[in-house]
Amino acid sequence: MSSIAENFQHVRQLINQAALLAQRRPEEITLLAVSKTRSNDELRLLYQQGQKHFGENYLQESLDKIAALSDLDIIWHFIGPIQSNKTRPIAEQFDWVHSVDRYKIAQRLSEQRPASMPPLNICLQINISHEASKAGCLPNETEALLNEISTLPNLNVRGLMAIPAATDDSVIQKSALADMQTLFTHLKKQYPALDTLSMGMSGDMQIAIQEGATMVRIGTALFGPRQYPTSKNSL
Numbered sequence: 001m002s003s004i005a006e007n008f009q010h011v012r013q014l015i016n017q018a019a020l021l022a023q024r025r026p027e028e029i030t031l032l033a034v035s036k037t038r039s040n041d042e043l044r045l046l047y048q049q050g051q052k053h054f055g056e057n058y059l060q061e062s063l064d065k066i067a068a069l070s071d072l073d074i075i076w077h078f079i080g081p082i083q084s085n086k087t088r089p090i091a092e093q094f095d096w097v098h099s100v101d102r103y104k105i106a107q108r109l110s111e112q113r114p115a116s117m118p119p120l121n122i123c124l125q126i127n128i129s130h131e132a133s134k135a136g137c138l139p140n141e142t143e144a145l146l147n148e149i150s151t152l153p154n155l156n157v158r159g160l161m162a163i164p165a166a167t168d169d170s171v172i173q174k175s176a177l178a179d180m181q182t183l184f185t186h187l188k189k190q191y192p193a194l195d196t197l198s199m200g201m202s203g204d205m206q207i208a209i210q211e212g213a214t215m216v217r218i219g220t221a222l223f224g225p226r227q228y229p230t231s232k233n234s235l
């Protein structure tokens with residue numbers, strides 16, 4: 001078996017174990033394979049194992065992959081930073097966007113979503129660790145943003161996404177993820193259709209599942225360490 005196939009089995013196992021430990025059903029948790037910097041062949045290999053959801057960060061790189069893999073029924077998620085003048089190809093070619101953190105971007109995505117396609121699935125990115133230079137809407141501004149964005153016709157707001165600050169302190173790590181769950185539960189009272197809490201990466205997927213994640217975004221644990229960062233030019 002290839003290492004990607006082995007890694008896939010292993011990650012599935014970790015998700016199942018974490019779900020059972022949290023007294024949740026494993027089917028409640030969707031595995032999103034984060035495939036930035038990976039080759040088309042690597043994506044194909046993982047797809048052949050049964051993986052359908054793939055997440056990409058860099059626009060040009062992702063458009064090349066979507067074209068090269070158009071024979072596969074992949075569900076594409078955009079999870080990287082969004083420049084407002086680059087929203088059109090995202091609106092036209094992706095199924096999900098996890099990194100919406102301001103109204104202007106959401107409005108453009110809605111306007112540019114082709115009428116022939118189903119509404120674009122959206123997660124609001126939350127700056128849950130209140131980091132000064134980090135993307136994301138602040139937790140106490142999320143409800144107002146959600147109120148605005150949920151009126152846009154061609155979007156389907158599904159939930160929240162977060163990338164908590166990197167830390168070795170498991171208490172801090174856990175509390176950021178728990179804060180996300182609290183915010184999500186609060187917003188669900190007003191918007192019962194919200195069903196997606198996108199959090200948990202290779203290093204914290206088990207804790208994230210314990211804290212209610214419904215979608216974990218996994219790169220390294222599936223594909224191995226990233227060899228080289230994608231340069232800024234590829235944005």
Ligand SMILES: *Cc1c(COP(=O)(O)O)cnc(C)c1O
Pocket residue numbers: 034036057079080163201202203217218219220221
């Ligand atoms: C790269 C990335 C991931 C995956 O991180 P790993 O640690 O490799 O699992 C998840 N989410 C986002 C937004 C990313 O950019």
